[in-house]
Amino acid sequence: MQPHIYDAIVIGAGGIGSATAYQLAESGADVLVLEQFQRGHAFGSSHGETRIIRFFYDKPFYTELMKSAYAEWRALESASGRALLSITGSVSLGTSGNRYGIAARNSLDAAGVESEWWDAQQLASRFPQFHVSKGMDILWQKDTGFLHAALCVSTHLQLAAQRGADIREEAPVTRIDWQADVPTVYTETGRFHGRKIVVTAGAWTGGLLAALNLPLTVTRQQVCYFHPTDAAQFQPNRFPVFVEVTADGEFFYGIPAFGKNGIKMARHGRGQPVSPDACNRTPDAEYIERLQNYVQQRLPGIGKAVHAEVCLYTETPDEDFIIDVHPRCPALLIAAGFSGHGFKFCAIVGRILSELALTGETLLDIHPFRIDREYGSSSGIARLQT
Numbered sequence: 375m376q377p378h379i380y381d382a383i384v385i386g387a388g389g390i391g392s393a394t395a396y397q398l399a400e401s402g403a404d405v406l407v408l409e410q411f412q413r414g415h416a417f418g419s420s421h422g423e424t425r426i427i428r429f430f431y432d433k434p435f436y437t438e439l440m441k442s443a444y445a446e447w448r449a450l451e452s453a454s455g456r457a458l459l460s461i462t463g464s465v466s467l468g469t470s471g472n473r474y475g476i477a478a479r480n481s482l483d484a485a486g487v488e489s490e491w492w493d494a495q496q497l498a499s500r501f502p503q504f505h506v507s508k509g510m511d512i513l514w515q516k517d518t519g520f521l522h523a524a525l526c527v528s529t530h531l532q533l534a535a536q537r538g539a540d541i542r543e544e545a546p547v548t549r550i551d552w553q554a555d556v557p558t559v560y561t562e563t564g565r566f567h568g569r570k571i572v573v574t575a576g577a578w579t580g581g582l583l584a585a586l587n588l589p590l591t592v593t594r595q596q597v598c599y600f601h602p603t604d605a606a607q608f609q610p611n612r613f614p615v616f617v618e619v620t621a622d623g624e625f626f627y628g629i630p631a632f633g634k635n636g637i638k639m640a641r642h643g644r645g646q647p648v649s650p651d652a653c654n655r656t657p658d659a660e661y662i663e664r665l666q667n668y669v670q671q672r673l674p675g676i677g678k679a680v681h682a683e684v685c686l687y688t689e690t691p692d693e694d695f696i697i698d699v700h701p702r703c704p705a706l707l708i709a710a711g712f713s714g715h716g717f718k719f720c721a722i723v724g725r726i727l728s729e730l731a732l733t734g735e736t737l738l739d740i741h742p743f744r745i746d747r748e749y750g751s752s753s754g755i756a757r758l759q760t
């Protein structure tokens with residue numbers, strides 16, 4: 375009997391894999407999705423209730439790509455009948471003349487996306503929750519908000535399944551033979567054939583594709599949640615997404631209260647390199663204390679951290695993504711290295727991967743994400759993303 379050959383096998387059902395599965399199934403492809411854990415698990419990078427969505431980036435190609443990403447998320451809302459985005463606007467705070475704020479404003483201007491510089495008084499009249507000194511740069515961008523992250527992943531998977539995708543959980547892929555006449559994927563219990571293999575394995579990508587020696591580093595990251603006494607002041611209708619680059623180059627961000635966890639806050643940056651299977655999942659007391667000290671100064675009404683979590687970033691040296699067909703193997707597509715800022719792009723990356731798998735090309739500009747690019751080191755401001 376001839377073995378079944380799928381049009382595409384997607385490895386990993388996190389943010390990127392679920393979107394890819396949906397787009398492939400929506401295009402009528404015969405898709406298999408293999409996920410090593412149960413869907414919605416908390417060991418990777420896409421769990422939790424919220425992720426920031428925004429246009430402002432210091433690198434203009436991200437701002438440009440976000441136009442298509444917003445449209446794709448809105449299309450998913452229409453297809454599912456679910457609200458998946460909350461738009462709150464955002465304030466970016468920084469010391470006067472900070473490079474990140476200026477570069478982000480330039481990217482917004484170049485893309486024709488409206489933004490405004492505010493002074494401390496304008497911020498105080500609109501969002502009195504913030505305590506800022508005079509002379510800070512404050513950039514307001516009205517289209518920023520947050521995605522309902524866990525719901526986005528489950529929606530992509532549900533819609534993919536409704537369109538015929540075969541989604542298998544607790545099916546860890548142990549090996550991929552992408553050079554076989556018919557590319558083959560092995561799990562502990564079987565093997566599967568696909569015309570294309572799409573690897574969206576997040577922090578496990580480097581290990582799964584060890585032979586390719588991809589420049590990926592998995593790092594340990596932490597987030598904290600706060601429950602203010604006056605909760606109404608920090609709801610999405612009263613409080614924006616915010617980011618701040620401090621004078622010392624630390625980068626903080628926060629997302630309004632949403633769901634059961636409260637206000638989410640974190641310090642974004644290079645974390646400690648770890649193995650995804652052997653990562654200490656207990657948050658550090660010093661980290662929580664640092665965030666606590668920061669909010670006491672900037673947002674005193676937020677109160678004390680009530681909960682903290684550990685999760686993973688998969689970083690490239692320049693913190694730009696890898697989205698490409700492997701240069702020596704047209705059957706193998708790779709999307710990895712989302713470097714702590716990939717969730718907002720999931721919907722559009724899913725479309726790009728589906729187009730690449732089914733037609734070999736995409737109209738969107740993905741040349742910054744080539745596998746064989748020169749990987750410069752992070753410029754410092756490129757790191758200030760989430």
Ligand SMILES: Cc1cc2nc3c(=O)[nH]c(=O)nc-3n(C[C@H](O)[C@H](O)[C@H](O)COP(=O)(O)OP(=O)(O)OC[C@H]3O[C@@H](n4cnc5c(N)ncnc54)[C@H](O)[C@@H]3O)c2cc1C
Pocket residue numbers: 385386387388389390391408409410411417418419420421424425426427545546547548574575576577578579582595596597640685686687709710712713714715716717718719760
């Ligand atoms: C704390 C935190 C905050 C963040 N905040 C933001 C934000 O505000 N905005 C933003 O845009 N981005 C943000 N990000 C980044 C964003 O969440 C990630 O870039 C994105 O979720 C990555 O998705 P992924 O699909 O590549 O990885 P994952 O979600 O980890 O998915 C990979 C999947 O592959 C599966 N898998 C791996 N190996 C195998 C195998 N061998 N066989 C089968 N399955 C396998 C894994 O189990 C996993 O389910 C944040 C990330 C973190 C950790």
